[in-house]
Amino acid sequence: MHDQNIVEALRPVLKHKVKENTEEDIMLCYQCGKCSAGCPLIDEMDIAPNQILRMLQTEIPELEEKVLKSLAIWLCLACEQCYSRCPKDVDLPKIMDYLRAESIRRDLVNPKAKEILAFHKSFLDSVRLTGKLYEIGLIAGYKMRTMHLLQDVNVAPTMYFNGKLNLFPSQVKNKKAIKRIFEKALREEENK
Amino acid sequence: MSRIGVFICHCGENIGGTVDCEKVAETAAKYPGVAYSVDYKYMCSDPGQNMIKDAIKEHKLTGVVVAACSPRMHEPTFRKAVSEAGINPFLCEMANLREHCSWVHLKDDSTTEKAEELVKVLVEKVKRNQPLEPIKVPVTKTALVLGGGIAGIQAALDIANSGHKVIMIEKSPSIGGHMSQLSETFPTLDCSQCILTPRMVEVAQHPNITLYTYAELVGLDGFIGNFQASIKLKAKSIDHDICNGCGDCIAKCPIKKIPDEFNAGLGTRTAVYVPFPQAVPNKPVIDRENCTYFTRDGKCGLCAKVCTKGAIDYSQKDEIITIDVGAVVVATGFDIKGTDFFPEYGYGRYKDVITGLQFERLASASGPTLGEIKRPSDGKVPQNIVFIACAGSRDPAKGIEYCSKICCMYTAKHAMLYKHKVHQGKASVFYMDIRAGGKMYEEFVRRAIEEDDVNYIRGRVSRIYEKNGKLIVKGVDTLLDAYPVEIEADMVVLATAGIANEGSEELAQSLHISYDQHNFFAEAHPKLKPVETNTAGIMLAGACQSPKDIPDSVSQASGAAVKVAALFSKDELTRDPLIAYVNRCGPPTYSTCVGCFLCVSVCPYLAIEKEQIKDRNGNLIKEVAKINPGLCQGCGTCVALCRSKSIDIYGYSHSQVFAEVMALFNERSLENV
Amino acid sequence: MIKIAYFPGCSLEGSSKEYNESLLAVSKEFEIQLEEVHDWNCCGATAAHNLNKVLSISLPARTLALAEKQGFSEILVPCAACYSRLLTAYNELNKDAALLEKVKEILEIDFSAKVKPFTVIDFIQKHIQPKLKEKVKKPLNAKIACYYGCLLVRPPKLVEVERYEDPLMMESIVKELGATPLDWAFKTECCGAGLSVSRTSTVGKLCSKILDDALSRGATMFAVACPMCQSNLDMRRRNANVFLNEKADAPVLFITQLIGLALGLDKKELGLQRHFVPFNLEIFDKPIPKETLGKSKKVEEV
Incomplete structure (x- = not known):
């Protein structure tokens, strides 16, 4: 029993980790709900933005896990509406950034978020390889990850004929520099 | 030869827990000139005080050091005790062992050593103390009340009824303040004007009250009991001694489109006007900023033509009068934020998004709609109305972190009044918390919800925008897991934050009183001196201190009035004689003052003047500085600046302070040898 | 000839080529040379800040x-x-010296982070607008909904735009092109941005609300200054129309394309053939709908 108390005391509290990494203080939130009221994606979120902050405020491990497993953290568009209207100046999009990274680190990513994550990963793959976004490469990578092979078959030809798709990637000359940035930044992230 | 008594207080565990008081007493007994030294659990208790009195008599003490708490706490206690034992109270000094030692250090030998040194220093000082007599100053038994709202009215009537004279000044043309704008009042729903106007009339007719409306304070000099107030009487352009208030001038005034301040901008008024029908005084003034006679070089002049009494006087000038007063009650009230303060609620561009004060005017029988709730844009009766509490209040991002205190209650009242007037209408209130601490307040809010079916939704509104003549109000119900709530409202009322009046910072500076970061005036102590300011003789009443409702304003005003009456109950005031003086000596020098008068230019209280020293035949010998003991506050600025060391302060003389420093210095230098 | 450093970004090389084309064409008209930063790379967009x-x-x-x-x-x-x-990188690097040191180490470039980014709207206000009126050859007969989206105006602490809830910068530009700016409510709502590929129907729904508000108030076309806003309102129009009673056919043009049209530049030079929702010059021949009157004060009065 005594040992368990020590384990509990040593457990990293998620809101503290958020504070350390983003300088955002979740305890500032007084639950007015203005963030949720202005959120364009509130209808699709499984947990409302203000509820996410409330759950983290409690420090209850099950609720922290529920937050990291939520779809909501992946739906957040970082449109900054909540932050720009928050009476307490809580930078919720910044907190969401951290929660997503933490969700990946703890392998708790919501299954319904796999498309969103796949898109982000494919996007970064493209940037890693070419230094720029190569849209065909992005879509191909995304389709491989999600197996949504038929998505956007209706827009792609038009994009091509309108001259919006480049068959060959535009590339950064100093690709080594880009590769190095990725390596070092990922190492930083792992050290956390 | 000095015979000093030293009394070390344990203050229970406060000092005794950290400092070895017994040891301090033993050490003190060995200081040269100390005749008696003792420690005791509570020096401020009756037995403690008696110890001091007995020791003075028994050991024929010539001075006393009490080593205890801060002199701010108990200096008066101990000075009174020593004077009861027959020695001059200014021969008693306190060493602060609590705030300066035991509270700020850990229990340690060095802490006790510091306590000993603090005592030693004071012993050296007391040896050089002189008996002093308190300064007596006369009291001008006239009070100045700034502001004619309910707080000012209450304070003025209470002071006047206790038999003292009152000068009331009000910047607008009528007294009454914000309360005169209100429809009905919570939690009783009695009509605001019905209970206010008798008081307004009483002020006007009271033999002890002199009322100046359309007037502003421009300066205040002097000190408690002896202030000189400079008051600007703005030109009314109408001779109120002749005017009979018939209103012909108002009826004929062609300038009719001026936004009406009394109706919070919802109606219009003329350039010559009485703010509202029950105004006191009920005689018009001409608003020179809008009257074409003044803005366009004598054009118009209609009012003068129609006035049968010949009361119109365009040539009147602003006048400055100076009045002696003994005390001041500041009751200048507050203001509210406008709807333009809210980007997310439309920057003030939606006509049907109004403030709480505007709603008061719509609901008031004397308002622009004669009490019918009609929206400003098209005059239709709103069928769906939304009230938003905490609009700007509790919003640090907008710079206002405090709660405006009155909005919860008036919003419940507004929703209730609306439901009483528009029975089939729908009223919703967005709120974060309901703060209804007050007699019958919680019951009142519950009545709005339970009996009048007002829909309370817990959540802040994110945005308001207009679509097809409706105002779309977007919020969520945080009690329903952030369930989205979107209301198509006909009108929205924002309970906008209560803020300090424009110009309150300048007013505080001219009164020499403190103010907080939001420019509300600061009380001297948040709990124990809530109506006094840091400047003796100046009291606060009402919302100029912080937003507050009518009962609180009235209570505070009565409190301020009692403070004034207590001050006026004596014919003269005494105060500590710890003031500066310029030395004098015999001929041929007369004074070491060389007459450079640097002191005159730095004295913040304008207490230093020039004095001519003349011989018997009236020939000028020299000109020296002289300090007015009535004005000097003993700050010491002049002492520090005086090049010839000719100024000293009673109780803190050069020789005393020097002895204190040397007491420490000598010991240290000996240790180092 | 004024020379200005230029970071087109990936979209302007790919799916939003017409933004690049029209920006360069307009700049040329005003004798401004946009010089691409040599060997620039992708900003990482939402993907990077979502993950690392x-x-x-x-x-x-x-x-x-x-x-x-x-x-x-x-x-x-x-x-x-x-x-x-x-701009975020610029701000963070300028307020956090340790971060700047770390980034210098990662990039292996010694720099002081003093190059400040600015938008096309800033660019037009400073370099184009003062001379715009005299250069307009073909005033636009259109009622234009100026759509800002999120990141041009938010968060206000970062971008420092006046009236971030109801910006009027593009309105003042299109007014000088002879067009009537629309007074509407959804000009800073989010289009769905980075979810365009991964949650297309969500983007459709968000765009439908934007389209609906503008069109119900009488807009004939949209002006934008963001490639994501443009592609979501244009390329995802089919997904948005699913949520609308009446299919929307108002074209979505970059503000630079509108300026180009008013200057009399060629349609192709401005990349106007590249849109999904077709743009025809005849749109300017149609009478523009009357103001749908609200109860508020007009923007000009504010």
Whole structure:
């Protein structure tokens, strides 16, 4: 029993980790709900933005896990509406950034978020390889990850004929520099 | 030869827990000139005080050091005790062992050593103390009340009824303040004007009250009991001694489109006007900023033509009068934020998004709609109305972190009044918390919800925008897991934050009183001196201190009035004689003052003047500085600046302070040898 | 000839080529040379800041560093998302010396992060608008809904735009083109941005609300200054129309394309053939609908 108390005391509290990494203080939130009221994606979120902050405020491990497993953290568009209207100046999009990274680190990513994550990963793959976004490469990578092979078959030809798709990637000359940035930044992230 | 008594207080565990008081007493007994030294659990208790009195008599003490708490706490206690034992109270000094030692250090030998040194220093000082007599100053038994709202009215009537004279000044043309704008009042729903106007009339007719409306304070000099107030009487352009208030001038005034301040901008008024029908005084003034006679070089002049009494006087000038007063009650009230303060609620561009004060005017029988709730844009009766509490209040991002205190209650009242007037209408209130601490307040809010079916939704509104003549109000119900709530409202009322009046910072500076970061005036102590300011003789009443409702304003005003009456109950005031003086000596020098008068230019209280020293035949010998003991506050600025060391302060003389420093210095230098 | 550092960003090389084309064409008319920062790279966009903070600062920082090395003090960033990332990097690097040191180490470039990004709207206000009126050859007969989206105006603490809830910068530009700006409510609502590929139907729904508000108030076309706003309102129109009672056919043009049209530039030069929702010059021949009257004060009065 005594040992368990020590384990509990040593457990990293998620809101503290958020504070350390983003300088955002979740305890500032007084639950007015203005963030949720202005959120364009509130209808699709499984947990409302203000509820996410409330759950983290409690420090209850099950609720922290529920937050990291939520779809909501992946739906957040970082449109900054909540932050720009928050009476307490809580930078919720910044907190969401951290929660997503933490969700990946703890392998708790919501299954319904796999498309969103796949898109982000494919996007970064493209940037890693070419230094720029190569849209065909992005879509191909995304389709491989999600197996949504038929998505956007209706827009792609038009994009091509309108001259919006480049068959060959535009590339950064100093690709080594880009590769190095990725390596070092990922190492930083792992050290956390 | 000095015979000093030293009394070390344990203050229970406060000092005794950290400092070895017994040891301090033993050490003190060995200081040269100390005749008696003792420690005791509570020096401020009756037995403690008696110890001091007995020791003075028994050991024929010539001075006393009490080593205890801060002199701010108990200096008066101990000075009174020593004077009861027959020695001059200014021969008693306190060493602060609590705030300066035991509270700020850990229990340690060095802490006790510091306590000993603090005592030693004071012993050296007391040896050089002189008996002093308190300064007596006369009291001008006239009070100045700034502001004619309910707080000012209450304070003025209470002071006047206790038999003292009152000068009331009000910047607008009528007294009454914000309360005169209100429809009905919570939690009783009695009509605001019905209970206010008798008081307004009483002020006007009271033999002890002199009322100046359309007037502003421009300066205040002097000190408690002896202030000189400079008051600007703005030109009314109408001779109120002749005017009979018939209103012909108002009826004929062609300038009719001026936004009406009394109706919070919802109606219009003329350039010559009485703010509202029950105004006191009920005689018009001409608003020179809008009257074409003044803005366009004598054009118009209609009012003068129609006035049968010949009361119109365009040539009147602003006048400055100076009045002696003994005390001041500041009751200048507050203001509210406008709807333009809210980007997310439309920057003030939606006509049907109004403030709480505007709603008061719509609901008031004397308002622009004669009490019918009609929206400003098209005059239709709103069928769906939304009230938003905490609009700007509790919003640090907008710079206002405090709660405006009155909005919860008036919003419940507004929703209730609306439901009483528009029975089939729908009223919703967005709120974060309901703060209804007050007699019958919680019951009142519950009545709005339970009996009048007002829909309370817990959540802040994110945005308001207009679509097809409706105002779309977007919020969520945080009690329903952030369930989205979107209301198509006909009108929205924002309970906008209560803020300090424009110009309150300048007013505080001219009164020499403190103010907080939001420019509300600061009380001297948040709990124990809530109506006094840091400047003796100046009291606060009402919302100029912080937003507050009518009962609180009235209570505070009565409190301020009692403070004034207590001050006026004596014919003269005494105060500590710890003031500066310029030395004098015999001929041929007369004074070491060389007459450079640097002191005159730095004295913040304008207490230093020039004095001519003349011989018997009236020939000028020299000109020296002289300090007015009535004005000097003993700050010491002049002492520090005086090049010839000719100024000293009673109780803190050069020789005393020097002895204190040397007491420490000598010991240290000996240790180092 | 004024020379300005230019960071087109990936979209302007691919799916939003017409933004690049029209921006260059208009600049040329005003004798301004936009000089691409040599060997710039992708800003990392939402993907990077969603997943890795250091990466999200380092990627845009490289472009800022290159621009600094190439002797520029500010940089034009037409894409709102790129702008947001570059400005965030600029701010973070300037307020956090330790982060700047770390990023210098990662990039292996010594720089001071003093190159400040600015938007196409800033660019037009400063360099184009003063001479715009005299250069307009073909005034536009249109009622234009100026759509800002998120990152050009938010968060206000970062971008410091006046009236961030109801911006009027593009309105004042289109007015000088002879068009009537629409007074509407959804000009800063989010289009769905980065969810365009991964949750297309969500984007459709968000865009439908934007389209509906503008069209119900009488808009005949849209002006945008962000490639994501443009592609979501244009390329995802089919997905948006699913949620609308009446199919929307109002074209979505970049503000630079509108300026180009008013200057009398060629349709093709402005890349107007590249849109999904077809744009025809005849649109300017139609009478513009009357104002749908609200109860509020007009924007001009504010």
